[in-house]
Amino acid sequence: QVHLVESGGGVVQAGGSLRLSCLASGRTFSTSSVGWFRQAPGKEREFVAAVAWTGSGTLYANSVKGRFTISRDNAESAVYLQMNSLKLEDTALYYCAATSLGIQRESVRYGYWGQGTQVTVSS
Secondary structure, eight states, X not given: OOEEEEEOOEEXXXXXXXXXXXXXXXXXXXXXXXXXXXXXXXXXXEEEEEEOTTXXXXXXXXXXXXXXXXXXXXXXXXXXXXXOSOOGGGOEEEEEEXXXXXXXXXXXXXXXXXXXXXXXXXX
């Protein structure tokens, strides 16, 4: 079992930065890959980024590549998403999720989800 809690969301102007945190509890977190997903109103949930349990393997959606950075600290049971150069279209509810199936883009392969943190980018 893995329990996930996101934080760090808020309102930021376009071009600004935010850092999201995902704090986890559970024995298997350190060996779980973790992903960030987002869902905007009226849209489907989409993949943003993922990090392997070792921290050395990462995946990014093309829409955030070069602007977002995912990292993890297993000693702190935490995964972070540094978001720079934010755009209006980054506005969404951001979720972190964990899976034991290795680093993934597909949300259906993640078995544990947090409640989400809202990111709003204003003009």
